[in-house]
Amino acid sequence: MTIEKNTRELDRDIVRDFSTRMSYASYLQLPTLLSAQQPVSTPEHHDEMLFIIQHQTTELWLKLVLHELRSAAAWLRSDDLGSALKAIARVKHIQKTLTEQWSVLATLTPTEYSQFRGFLGNSSGFQSSQYRAVEFLLGNKNAKMLPVFESDPEAHEMLRELLDAPSIYDDFLAYLKRQGFDVPASVLERDVTKAHEFCPELVPVFKYIYENAADNWGAYEACEELVDLEDNFQLWRFRHLRTVQRTIGMKAGTGGSSGAAFLQKALELTFFPELFAVRTEIGQ
């Protein structure tokens, strides 16, 4: 049957009565979600809606990243490598989505941003507890970040717990030890409240895995998944830096930092240094 008047007839059994049924909007709590975009600029600046939704969508995706990484770490601790890698594979796609969506914010010109930036006060992404939680889970521990969250007990508690817990890298290295690899005790007994620091004795462990992949396929694949996670995280940081440079240039940040120069330093951080160092040794 062809379409007439460019109008689609609705199937007879389409559900129409949601007076008692759960609907799309009630299942997704859309009234709550779609009432949460509250611009503070007066008069309201057209582009503040973009700014708010860019951040809120990022925070929703970060919530899922945390959900998946927490499960991946638990699966590693129970030696279920397959489930851990499946969760990490999902996180990689989320990271790519987050990095790609910078193109939307890049449509905000410095002129437009300067017209409402002043309304932001000292609020800044530096105060994103979920972003900080992902950094801690991956191993970039930094206790000096916690005072920023003292006025938010729930966020402070979440970050305190993640600071005190092993990172996913700690869990992976302990997994390798249980699988019989010669992971140094210094790594397994490290102070997990601190950022992981490069351990030269780990490089030969990874060299063996990479040069004997056929007999160590799970460990080999896990190494590459972690390398992807770090690469993707750095790509996000880089796109954020580029967006900062194009919208505020070298101005100081609302969060009190020097701005782009401060963000540039984060690109020198590393989650899994030995997984990158081994690249130099392979085939030597």
Ligand code: HEM
């Ligand atoms: C016009 C766009 C943006 C500008 C100008 C900007 C600027 C900045 C600056 C200057 C900082 C350093 C801290 C400060 O002094 O404020 C920062 C940190 C941060 N921003 Fe943004 N930002 C923008 C968009 C975003 C978006 C969309 C997100 C997504 C959630 C975000 C998340 C973060 C995070 C997580 C940090 C902490 C980074 C770190 O610790 O290295 N920013 N931002």
Ligand SMILES: N[C@@H](CC(=O)c1ccccc1NC=O)C(=O)O
């Ligand atoms: N720190 C940014 C302000 C900013 O981008 C921002 C402000 C409020 C909520 C999230 C933000 N995004 C990242 O920092 C700036 O210096 O312009």
